Amino acid sequence: MSYTQQGTFSYRAAAPGSVYDTGAAQSGEPLFRALVREVPFEFRYSATAEQAHQWGGSYRLLAELSANDGWKRTLELQPRTSFSGDQFAARGTLGLAEIKTLTDQIEAQTGIKHEYYTVAIVPQIELAGTLAGQPLRDTSFAPRLRFRLDDLELQVLRDTNSDADPFAPSQEGALPYSTVVPNTIALLGLQLDVLPARWIGLAVAALALAAGVWLARKQALAGMVDEPARIQFEYGPRLIAVQDSDLLIAEDTVEVANFSDLARLAEREERMILYERCGPVHHYVVQIAGTRYHYRVVEASIAPQEART
Known part of the structure; x- marks a missing residue:
């Protein structure tokens, strides 16, 4: 018995001037640090299956800031929250000014100047419940929307080796079950x-x-x-x-x-x-x-x- 967990990342950040057609940076567009001070993110989640199911669980929304030498810090954009049913929307705001302050402190303390950092928006979902009367197991879902952050902009990173849309991740799951089939000869x-x-x-x-x-x-x-x-x-x-x-x-x-x-x-x-x-x-x-x-x-x-x- 199979089921699918999927979601959609989106953001819309207001920016002064005429750099953006709509007066705001939309999903997929670069975020210029001189214009954008904070970015509201949203992740809309849903889980689907053909068999009868009863689901719920919990989620939280994180931002991971890391450097290419292995350094990493985790920021919580939305604390862990329970949900009932098979869909929800997680929301949180990433402050670019806060990120700038944090990276300046790290570089001042370590003496290491990084050319760029990586920012990942990560919803962590734990799905629970039953599928066709059977309990779910190993149902964690934690997709990542990754950005490159330098002194000028925050830009979406795309995998050039894959056609998958980084804004629409999905994960297939399967619940093992047994049935009696008579052997024949x-x-x-x-x-x-x-x-x-x-x-x-x-x-x-x-x-x-x-x-x-x-x-x-x-x-x-x-x-x-x-x-x-x-x-x-x-x-x-x-x-x-x-x-x-x-x-x-x-x-x-x-x-x-x-x-x-x-x-x-x-x-x-x-x-x-x-x-x-x-x-x-x-x-x-x-x-x-x-x-x-x-x-x-x-x-x-x-x-x-x-x-x-």
């Missing part, structure tokens, strides 16, 4: 917010993991030639191993053609599968209401021999 030609894109990424990763587990399981089962090993790998948590049981000593025993049918039967009836190994022969039984459903399998290395006998 390109996915398949679409611009998506980062959060939905993350959820999509997690879902894709979960699907990829599930597919990987399924493929690994399928490959593991395919690599197992021995059926008991495949049954143990796939249905292990649903098997209960028993020893020396009477699983097979029953008249009402139903032989099941394959293990998958037995497994579906156990799942439908919510039963565990009893498992017993008798040497190379593996027995799997599901008992339901007095009936035993039985599946028998022989280890792969033994089955061909059994088939030949």
Whole structure:
């Protein structure tokens, strides 16, 4: 959020005779010391911003007299004054006779005669308040209107390297602020917010993991030639191993053609599968209401021999 502080310097000093068209020296014209004894200065200030604001602050008007050897004196033309709103006018009068008395005293005391001095009219403004509800910071504004002062005249100094008008200074200010802007990411030609894109990424990763587990399981089962090993790998948590049981000593025993049918039967009836190994022969039984459903399998290395006998 930006704002602008600006102002306009002006002066009008009465002078006898016909040296000046209007009988007074106007802003920008030289001030001849033989004709002008004092110069009333005015600085009209304003602050502007596009956002809603509530401003006030304080100001004072100074005159700085300095020499090219670093010597400087500050004169107060208007003491510090408070203001409310976004504009005011500071006014003060610079006495050229007073300046002459001061420079004569300095030169008499130091023994140094200066060819010229520099006079700067300086409004010092401290702006305070809020901009769009945020407090202002670092809002000092102190433009300078500079003159060259010699024994004959007070003349405006202009910067030959700049087109800026020394009578209309301005200063831009900026108040940092933050806003929430959703991050986006390109996915398949679409611009998506980062959060939905993350959820999509997690879902894709979960699907990829599930597919990987399924493929690994399928490959593991395919690599197992021995059926008991495949049954143990796939249905292990649903098997209960028993020893020396009477699983097979029953008249009402139903032989099941394959293990998958037995497994579906156990799942439908919510039963565990009893498992017993008798040497190379593996027995799997599901008992339901007095009936035993039985599946028998022989280890792969033994089955061909059994088939030949």
